[in-house]
Amino acid sequence: MATTAVTDTPAPATHEARTGLWSWITTTDHxxxxxxxxxxxxxxxxxxGFEALLIRLQLARPDNSLVSAETFxxxxxxxxxxxxxxxxxxxxxxxxxxxxxxxxxxxxxxFPRLNAFSYWLFLLGGLFMNFSFVAGPLFGIDSLxxxxxxxxxxxxxxxxxxxSPGPNIDxxxxxxxxxxxxxxxxxxxxxxxxxxxxxPGMKMMRMPVFTWMAFVTQFIIxxxxxxxxxxxxFLTFDRLFGTTFYNVSAGGDVVLWxxxxxxxxxxxxxxxxxxxxxxVSDVLPVFSRKPLFGYAVVVYSGLLIGVMGWGVWAHHMxxxxxxxxxxxxxxxxxxxxxxxxxxxxxNWIATMWGGQIRFAxxxxxxxxxxxxxVIGGLSGVMHASPPADLQQTDxxxxxxxxxxxxxxxxIMGLFAGIYYWFPKVFGRIMHEGLGxxxxxxxxxxxNLAHFPMHFSGLLGMPRRIYxxxxxxxxxxFNEISTAGTFIIxxxxxxxxxxxxxxxxxxxxxxxxxxxxxxxxxxxxxPPPVYNFSVIPEVRSRLPLWTPNGVSEIPxxxxxxxxxxxxxxxxxxxxxxxxxxxxxxxAKSILLAVAAGLIVAVCxxxxxxxxxxx
Amino acid sequence: MVIRHQPWKRAAxxxxxxxxxxxxxxxxACSGDSFPQSTLHPTADSGRAxxxxxxxxxxxxxxxxVVVEAALVVTIVRFRARPDRPEPRHVHGNTVAEIAWxxxxxxxxxxxxxxxxxxxxxxxxxxxxxxxxVEVIGHQWWWEFQYADLGISTANExxxxxxxxxxxxxxxxxxxxxxxxxxxxxxxxxxxxxVTRLVFTPDSVGTFAGQCAEFCGESHANMRMRVVVDASTxxxxxVAQQGATVPLDSSDAQQVAGRDLFFRTCIACHQMDGVGxxxxxxxxxxxxxxxxxxxxLPNDSASLARWIGNPKGEKPGAKMPQFPLSxxxxxxxxxxxxxxx
Numbered sequence: 032m033a034t035t036a037v038t039d040t041p042a043p044a045t046h047e048a049r050t051g052l053w054s055w056i057t058t059t060d061h062x063x064x065x066x067x068x069x070x071x072x073x074x075x076x077x078x079x080g081f082e083a084l085l086i087r088l089q090l091a092r093p094d095n096s097l098v099s100a101e102t103f104x105x106x107x108x109x110x111x112x113x114x115x116x117x118x119x120x121x122x123x124x125x126x127x128x129x130x131x132x133x134x135x136x137x138x139x140x141x142f143p144r145l146n147a148f149s150y151w152l153f154l155l156g157g158l159f160m161n162f163s164f165v166a167g168p169l170f171g172i173d174s175l176x177x178x179x180x181x182x183x184x185x186x187x188x189x190x191x192x193x194x195s196p197g198p199n200i201d202x203x204x205x206x207x208x209x210x211x212x213x214x215x216x217x218x219x220x221x222x223x224x225x226x227x228x229x230x231p232g233m234k235m236m237r238m239p240v241f242t243w244m245a246f247v248t249q250f251i252i253x254x255x256x257x258x259x260x261x262x263x264x265f266l267t268f269d270r271l272f273g274t275t276f277y278n279v280s281a282g283g284d285v286v287l288w289x290x291x292x293x294x295x296x297x298x299x300x301x302x303x304x305x306x307x308x309x310x311v312s313d314v315l316p317v318f319s320r321k322p323l324f325g326y327a328v329v330v331y332s333g334l335l336i337g338v339m340g341w342g343v344w345a346h347h348m349x350x351x352x353x354x355x356x357x358x359x360x361x362x363x364x365x366x367x368x369x370x371x372x373x374x375x376x377x378n379w380i381a382t383m384w385g386g387q388i389r390f391a392x393x394x395x396x397x398x399x400x401x402x403x404x405v406i407g408g409l410s411g412v413m414h415a416s417p418p419a420d421l422q423q424t425d426x427x428x429x430x431x432x433x434x435x436x437x438x439x440x441x442i443m444g445l446f447a448g449i450y451y452w453f454p455k456v457f458g459r460i461m462h463e464g465l466g467x468x469x470x471x472x473x474x475x476x477x478n479l480a481h482f483p484m485h486f487s488g489l490l491g492m493p494r495r496i497y498x499x500x501x502x503x504x505x506x507x508f509n510e511i512s513t514a515g516t517f518i519i520x521x522x523x524x525x526x527x528x529x530x531x532x533x534x535x536x537x538x539x540x541x542x543x544x545x546x547x548x549x550x551x552x553x554x555x556x557p558p559p560v561y562n563f564s565v566i567p568e569v570r571s572r573l574p575l576w577t578p579n580g581v582s583e584i585p586x587x588x589x590x591x592x593x594x595x596x597x598x599x600x601x602x603x604x605x606x607x608x609x610x611x612x613x614x615x616x617a618k619s620i621l622l623a624v625a626a627g628l629i630v631a632v633c634x635x636x637x638x639x640x641x642x643x644x
Numbered sequence: 645m646v647i648r649h650q651p652w653k654r655a656a657x658x659x660x661x662x663x664x665x666x667x668x669x670x671x672x673a674c675s676g677d678s679f680p681q682s683t684l685h686p687t688a689d690s691g692r693a694x695x696x697x698x699x700x701x702x703x704x705x706x707x708x709x710v711v712v713e714a715a716l717v718v719t720i721v722r723f724r725a726r727p728d729r730p731e732p733r734h735v736h737g738n739t740v741a742e743i744a745w746x747x748x749x750x751x752x753x754x755x756x757x758x759x760x761x762x763x764x765x766x767x768x769x770x771x772x773x774x775x776x777x778v779e780v781i782g783h784q785w786w787w788e789f790q791y792a793d794l795g796i797s798t799a800n801e802x803x804x805x806x807x808x809x810x811x812x813x814x815x816x817x818x819x820x821x822x823x824x825x826x827x828x829x830x831x832x833x834x835x836x837x838x839v840t841r842l843v844f845t846p847d848s849v850g851t852f853a854g855q856c857a858e859f860c861g862e863s864h865a866n867m868r869m870r871v872v873v874d875a876s877t878x879x880x881x882x883v884a885q886q887g888a889t890v891p892l893d894s895s896d897a898q899q900v901a902g903r904d905l906f907f908r909t910c911i912a913c914h915q916m917d918g919v920g921x922x923x924x925x926x927x928x929x930x931x932x933x934x935x936x937x938x939x940x941l942p943n944d945s946a947s948l949a950r951w952i953g954n955p956k957g958e959k960p961g962a963k964m965p966q967f968p969l970s971x972x973x974x975x976x977x978x979x980x981x982x983x984x985x
Contacts, residue, residue, distance in 0.1 A: 100862050100960035182859050188836060189819040189861055194784075279837030285820060286838070319723070325737040350822055350831040350857075352840040355768040359761045366753045370746060377745040380715050386732045387725040398720060405712050409705040412753075416760040418767055419698045421830020422683040425822065425857045491681020491826045493857045496865035504679040 057597030059143035060560060064150050065129030066456065069449075071154050072122035078161065079113035080523060082106045084516060087480070091513040093501040103497035104180040105199070109161070111183030112203065115303065116210045117157045119437065122445050123306035124153075127221055127245050129456055133551035133558060134242045136230025136567050139595065141223035144637060145216050148601035152213035155609045160206030163199065170198050179203030182495060184296065185266070187277035187288035192270050198616060201270060205612045208263045211256045212608070218252035221245060230550075232569035236330070239549050240323060243330050244309030247337040248302050254341075255298035262291035271615060286351060293344035301340040303437060304404075305333060307444025308375060311397045314447050315379055317547045318394035319386030322573055325378045332371035332378075339368050349417040350424050358417040365415035372408055376401060391545070392466030396447035399474050403439025407432055410485065425495075427505075428488025434481040443473070446526075453530075454544050458556040459537030465529040472522035480515025483508035548573035553584050564588040600637035607633055680853040681826045687852065687873070688828040690767045690844040697763045701756050708752065767829070771811035771843045776804065780814040782821035782834035784860060784963065785867035786925050786938040796886040797915075799925030800938045802871045805879035806849050812842040819861060825854035825871045833858055846873040855939070862961030868939030886929055889917050890984050902980025905973055913964070916984070924964060931985045937962075948978045 055063060086106050089097045098106065128146065132139055140146050163178040170177060179199050181190045190200045225246045229238070238246075265276035266288070275281035277288055316323045323329060345353055345361040353361075379401055388394065410432040414420040423429055446469075454460045487505040499505065543552040552575055554562060564585050571580035607629035614622035676685030686692040771777075780802075781788040790797040804810045814823055814834045823842060824831040832842045846852075856867035874882060893899055906916060906927075915926035930936070933943050937959055941947040950957075952974050955964040969977070 100865065104859075104862065104864075180862075186820055186859070189859070194819050194861065284837065285835055319732065321732045322734050322736055324735065325742050328737065328742050351833045351835070355764045358764050358768070362760055362764070363757055366757055369753060370749050373749040374742070374746050376712060378742070380712075380719055381738075381741065383719045383723060385735065386723050387729055388720055388723050389725045390720075398716070401716055402713060405709065405716075409709055412756065413698065413701050413705060416697060416701055416756060416763075418694045418760065418763040418830065419701060421832070422694055422698070422826060424831065425859075426683075489683050490679045491683060491853075493824070493855060493865075495859040496855075498865050503681060 054597060056602055057147075057599045059139070059147050059595050059597055059601075061128045061132050061140045061143065061146060062456070062558065062560075062562075064146050065125050065127075067150055068121050068128055068153070069125030069456075071150075071157070072118050072120075072125055075113055075117035075157055076122070077523065077527075079110050079118050080520065082110040082113065084520060086110060087513040087516040089497060090499070090509050092509075093499055093503070093506050095498060098497070100497045101174070101180065102176070104182075104495070105164075105176060105178035107495055108179045108182050108203070109164075112160070112179065112207070113157075114437070115183060115299070116207065117153075117160075119303050119441050119445065120214065121153055123245075123248070123303075124149075124217060126241070126306065126310070126445075126448050126452065127217070127249075130452060130551055131221060131224065131242050131245055132228070133455075133554065133562060134239045134549055135225065135228060135233050136550055136563060136569060137224065137228035138562050138566075138592075140220050141228055142220045143595050144598050144601045145220050147598070148604055149213045149217040149220065151602045151605035152209060152216070152608060155605050156206055156209035156213060156612075159209065159609055159612055160202055163202035166198070166202070172197060177202070179206075184292060185288075186292075187266065187285045188279065188283075190266060190270075191277060193278075200266075201616050204263050204266050204270065205615050208260065208267070209608060209612055211260050211263070214252050215256050218249040218256070221249045222253065225249075230563075230567050230569055233550075236327065237569060237572045239309075240312035240326070240329055240333070241306070241309035244305040244312070244333050247333050248305045251298045251302050251305075251337050251340065255295045255302065258291055259295035262288060262295070265291075267615070271618065286348075289348050289351065290344070293347040294341075296347065297344045298337075298340045300433075300436070301336055303441050304444075305337065307400065307441045307448075308333065310444045310448040310451070311379065311400050312375075313549065314393045314397045314451050315382045317451075317545050318389045318391055318397075319383045320389075320546075321382060321386040322548070322576075323378070324381035324384075326572065329375055329378050332374045335371040336368060339364065339371070343368060346415060346417075346420070347424075349420045362415055362417045366412060369408065369412050369415075376405060376408075391450075392461065392463060392470060393447045393451035393545075395467060395470040396443050396450065399470065400440055400443040400447065403435050403443065403474075403477065406482075407435030407437075407439055410435065423488060425493055426488035427484040427492045427494060430494055431481050431484035431488060434477075434484070438477050438481070443477075446470075446473070451545065452551075453533065454540030455551055455556050455558070457534060457537075458540050459533050460540050460544055461533045461537060462529050465525055465532070469522050469525045469529060472518055472525060476515045476518030476520075476522055478515070479518060480512050483511045483515075487512075543575065548576035548580075550574050550581065553581060555586070561588065561592040561594050564592070598637070598640060600633050600640060604630055604633040604637060676827075681855070683826045683830075686827055687848040687850065688844040688846045690829040691827055693763050693767050694830055697759055700759060704752055704756060708749075767843075769843075771841070772809050775809035775811040775843065777811045777813060778802065778804070780812045780823055780834060782814070782816040782818075782823070782856070782860075784818050785856070785863040785959065785961075787823075787867070787869045788817075788925060791883075794883050794887075796883060797926055798886060798929070798933075800869050800935065801933045802869065803879060803882050804846060804871060804873055805876050806846055806873050807876070809843060809845045814840045814842065820858050821856045821860050821867065822858035823854070824857040825852050825869075827852045828854075828871060831857045846871075849873050849875050849878075851934070853939070863959050866938065866940045866959045868935075870935065870939060882932075885932065885985070890929065893983065896979070896983075898976050898979040899983055901972075902976035902978070905977055906980055909967060910977070927981060927984060929984055931982050945978050945982060948981060949974050952977055 058064060085098060089095050089103055164176045167175045167177045177197055177199050179202055181195060181200050185203060188194060225242060268274040269276055269278065275283045277283045277285055279285060312323055312329055343361060343365045345357060346365045349358055414423045450461055450466055487508040490505050492499060492503060492505045540556045542555055564587060567584050568582040571577035574580035607626055610629060611623060611626035614626050676682055684695060686695045777793060779790040779792060787800050789802045816834045816836045821834040822831045823834050828846055829842055829844045832840050850873055852871045854869055856864060892903055911920040913921040913924035916928050935941060936943050936948060937951050940959060941951060954966055955962040
């Protein structure tokens with residue numbers, strides 16, 4: 032930290048100084064990293080969506096042979112893994128990056144280079160895992176694709192070397208470990224940022240609910256990911272070094288994996304949904320022209336959901352025969368989560384009650400979130416009951432449930448966020464007509480695709496089957512689901528067109544196009560590189576709706592502001608870790624040692640780099 | 645005011661369209677025969693207990709759904725922005741309302757939790773002494789059933805007597821599977837290194853379909869099975885048949901050739917007449933079964949020939965090797981197997 036540099040480096044007044052590919056690769060600006068996260072997440076969302084289309088095409092007809100059993104198993108494994116780890120989580124991370132520093136009145140995150148490292152590691156980890164789709168020939172295997180095929184939940188002992196001899200599961204277990212490191216680094220970064228970098232007057236209970244829910248999410252990330260890390264280390268060691276953690280014949284236990292995976296996996300659900308709940312809590316008041324109803328209760332219920340999410344994991348394992356006492360306890364704790372969740376929903380409706388509701392696109396997506404999340408919540412209560420779950424688990428009923436939560440909930444909320452903050456990020460408002468078309472196609476498509484799955488599940492269609500006979504009686508429901516999926520695909524085309532059109536000739540947004548009350552709308556759109564010309568003093572929870580709610584923020588900085596320069600050490604460190612992962616795949620000690628050296632040198636250079644803040 | 649009523653008219657028109665659709669779906673769900681794996685048409689005590697519980701929870705969910713979605717729709721219709729409306733009052737909360745909508749879901753959950761816990765102990769309470777015990781062993785991708793007390797074993801089609809408690813004692817020979825006959829009971833995982841149990845008393849005679857419900861590898865979708873619930877006397881007859889040796893019609897040259905071929909090759913993995921390997925399902929009395937290849941093909945000559953000729957073509961990843969057999973060899977094997985009643 033060369034503090035002397037602060038005064039003699041002038042603030043880059045314009046963006047001209049920061050153009051070109053290299054400036055993006057080495058950037059440590061939270062706004063640019065946010066944009067990179069967002070673009071990458073949308074890309075992977077389209078990849079995962081394409082996988083979903085193939086899955087639905089295969090299931091559109093009974094006894095279909097569009098794809099082979101092997102390919103189908105790869106598709107649903109990668110669809111789940113991609114949507115959870117490469118689409119929803121990083122899309123949330125895009126908002127954490129871009130929005131949180133602006134909402135709390137900071138100039139950047141606490142550790143800008145660590146932030147860049149998180150992004151590059153996430154990108155390379157995602158590409159690493161997807162590279163498996165074309166890596167077959169490298170392993171001397173006939174088929175082109177050796178993509179992971181053990182399900183996103185990767186149950187032991189199907190994932191052992193004995194039952195999955197190919198490199199497929201190696202790609203999955205190593206790729207997931209990499210993504211975990213990226214998430215952990217980001218988690219600590221945002222916790223530190225939110226605790227330490229708030230502007231004067233931005234007390235915890237003045238923070239926007241989005242930042243609050245992001246804060247809770249980061250705590251879940253830094254506590255849940257170590258659990259999956261352990262589970263994955265065991266599996267990696269079993270596969271690469273012949274340990275026997277999950278090997279029954281050598282005294283291992285297959286249920287150990289289930290406990291570890293779901294001890295991570297259930298909190299993970301809240302990692303996916305809480306950011307969207309935060310977005311909706313920020314959007315609803317703006318378009319109702321009323322403050323959030325019961326701010327404190329919404330915040331506390333989010334905290335409570337985050338904590339209670341730790342006590343319910345075994346509801347994923349009722350069919351494994353835990354015994355009546357454990358079933359009763361985990362059934363009851365699971366039902367309890369419905370209470371804080373219900374409270375949030377009632378508070379959102381009460382926020383709109385008595386308001387002046389404008390049906391702008393972000394609002395439509397937020398209302399759609401509530402309408403569909405309720406359905407996912409109610410089917411969730413159904414299989415919180417262990418006996419009912421014995422019939423519903425591993426069927427399409429559960430597929431319907433979590434798609435209502437994750438598509439009807441998380442994705443709708445994230446789209447609300449995209450339409451809401453797009454003007455802040457790019458300075459242009461997205462086209463309302465296309466936005467509304469996107470929403471209605473999405474709303475119809477999501478319901479058409481997923482509601483019939485309740486029926487096909489209750490009528491006995493299991494999950495993860497590449498084929499089913501016509502006399503199962505669920506053909507019609509599957510046809511409707513497939514049609515719905517294609518409507519979602521059309522909605523995504525409309526969305527992409529809208530983004531392209533807006534970036535080219537969208538209407539300029541101005542500082543605060545929605546008349547929002549939060550701090551990020553007090554600066555220009557897009558915000559200057561230093562965010563705030565002076566660090567503001569916040570005097571209200573709704574600074575822009577309250578007279579004198581925030582100190583004046585001049586358009587031009589009254590004195591030079593130093594902004595951190597770029598660094599290529601984060602991206603090089605990430606590359607080193609990918610080389611290490613490749614060494615695991617290639618089972619090459621030599622390469623592993625080389626990769627370890629790269630990582631060590633990069634971290635050393637990073638630590639001693641004269642990086643001014 | 646006229647404007648304000650229009651949305652309700654639209655809603656009414658939508659209802660006129662939606663109600664027939666709902667009725668159609670309801671009618672479809674009401675005939676269990678067209679849905680062989682329906683969870684909503686139970687034919688055993690455990691299945692019925694689960695279905696009754698689910699029905700209760702379902703109606704609570706319907707009530708909550710209607711209340712919440714109606715509140716949402718009424719709110720967005722009633723408070724949509726209109727130019728003549730004044731700026732909304734800035735309400736920050738209401739303690740009474742918030743306590744009310746915390747308590748209401750809590751109360752409903754009590755009505756769900758109490759019967760839930762009752763049902764857990766009802767269906768998970770262990771087997772009575774007179775239960776018929778069957779050992780279930782899951783394999784990639786077929787089911788083995790052993791009746792230790794009766795000294796017989798079979799595969800993929802489990803026979804049980806009507807009205808008698810059945811206790812399945814289950815384990816896996818390889819990866820995790822899940823035993824699921826929706827009309828009889830919920831699922832229970834079948835695991836390596838652990839024993840799990842499932843207890844039910846079937847109350848109706850018939851054949852009930854099911855399949856593996858835990859993803860278990862390439863042909864998970866093809867790991868199907870049937871439970872045949874026989875009237876008590878029919879079950880006894882079936883047991884007697886399973887224990888008996890089937891005589892070979894030595895005048896039929898094809899059957900004899902098939903027998904010789906079987907005992908030279910297939911016997912390495914399959915049981916016949918009380919001898920043979922254990923890697924594949926027993927084929928003693930295979931002709932008495934209605935399906936082959938764990939429930940994916942009908943048990944007829946054409947399907948058997950296709951299966952023997954190319955197992956992986958019918959069931960991807962099948963562990964059964966493809967032997968270099970001539971058409972005559974296959975026909976002989978088929979003739980032999982078809983005589984094994």
